[in-house]
Amino acid sequence: MADLSSQAFPVNTPKFWGNEKELVAKCIETGWISSEGPAVKDFEGKLAARCQRRHGIACANGTAALDIAVQALGLGQGDEVILPTFCIISCINQIVRGGSTPVLIDSDDTFNMDVSQIAAKLTPKTKAILCVHTYHFPVDMAPVMALAKERGLKVIEDAAEMIGQTCAGKPCGSFGDISTMSFYPNKHITTGEGGMVLCDDPELAERCRKLRNLCFDPKKRRFVHEELGWNYRMTNLQAALGLGQLEFLDAAVLRKREIGQLYSNLLKGCPGLVLPPDLNKNEKNIYWVYGVELQPSVPADAEEVMRRLADAKVGTRPFFWPMHEQPVFLQMGLFKGLSFPVAERIARKGFYIPSGLALTNEEVTEVARRVRAVMEGLSG
Structure with a gap:
């Protein structure tokens, strides 16, 4: 290895x-x-x-x-x-x-x-x-x-x-x-x-x-x-x-699901993280990305956790930023005074970790190890 x-x-x-x-x-x-x-x-x-x-x-x-x-x-x-x-x-x-x-x-x-x-x-x-x-x-x-x-x-x-x-x-x-x-x-x-x-x-x-x-x-x-x-x-x-x-779309979907399920097994019980479920109303998670959300008890937002993961050489991306909070639209006079609490929460608390199809199982395991180390460091 x-x-x-x-x-x-x-x-x-x-x-x-x-x-x-x-x-x-x-x-x-x-x-x-x-x-x-x-x-x-x-x-x-x-x-x-x-x-x-x-x-x-x-x-x-x-x-x-x-x-x-x-x-x-x-x-x-x-x-x-x-x-x-x-x-x-x-x-x-x-x-x-x-x-x-x-x-x-x-x-x-x-x-x-x-x-x-x-x-x-x-x-x-x-x-x-x-x-x-x-x-x-x-x-x-x-x-x-x-x-x-x-x-x-x-x-x-x-x-x-x-x-x-x-x-x-x-x-x-x-x-x-x-x-x-x-x-x-x-x-x-x-x-x-x-x-x-x-x-x-x-x-x-x-x-x-x-x-x-x-x-x-x-x-x-x-x-x-x-x-x-x-x-x-x-x-x-x-x-x-x-x-x-x-030609390999079915193989790509299968591999994404394997990566997602491996992450979920490795990160089960990781302090501070809400992991994505494998099923929702009988639909299987396709794990296009492996997105996680920070629990309310975590004393940091997604940006801080992502900075710590970057120090550990783990690439991340934040979740989308809601349209009603986009400066360009607020400047146009759109969406002023609107609030959408779920979107606001997940935008601030959510991010995803390496999810590309080229990841090997060994690489997924190493990424999960580093994610767990960062989260355990945050929880003291």
Whole structure:
């Protein structure tokens, strides 16, 4: 066994399973490196099929996918969109930029949006609900879908952190009018940067494709535009990498769960830490990251614990910072005076430890040993 006592552990190291290099090399050999290459459509079709969707629209990153989704659904001035306060800022960017009003929901104990609070926030101006699966478990989609059907609302599903996860037996990425994914290096499938929009409606899919490609209209003269879009295309190189990763998605999910369960066994009884559960309402934790929360008795916040772990050469990331506390939105006059206690608590008390697919069991064991040492030091 290697001596890991002096090794530093980054918060994420991606895993390449075997044939990614060959697929990317083929792009270079054939000259197909731009978004025009054949791997893009192949990747779109195969991931859409995996998610039980009819259409996939590959794009530059997960933020681009969300921008396209919001714009494609026609959300704009005067519309209200329900979403969690506890999420990455990408989720809210185009809602605000497009003139819609974001209406925020607090978290539940899974770190997801508390869906029981949605109905009370609906008004005649509500047009859509954005569900964001977070860290460990999917959002409870059944009541969301029922409410959306009853009220005639659009549903956007951000499945970036749940690639390969299921909800009530259906794949994440299959819910609502439109779904989005990210292929950043810490995701279960990575293309370096990259994202995808998934939907079933052919007209909506074509709308997404136009928005992704500067709103070029194939029926009109090239470089003549009647509306604005983005250059949000994915390259053939990225798609080739994604195809190689997609072949091993089941193995990636299995390995994430092995890492999570090993951490839970090693950190059981660790003073001051609330560990993530393995099950929630019969859904298995996918352990996209291994997120922990400090118990109220710990005489420090997450930032202090993370500093101590950095001294021990253990990489960490804080949890998301709530949207209602973001300075940029407060400066715009949004969310003043609002409080969401669960999101505020977990933002201050939560963080995650090294969770990348490339971690070995020996490395997980060493990280857990250092985490336990830091927490025992805090508890005296």
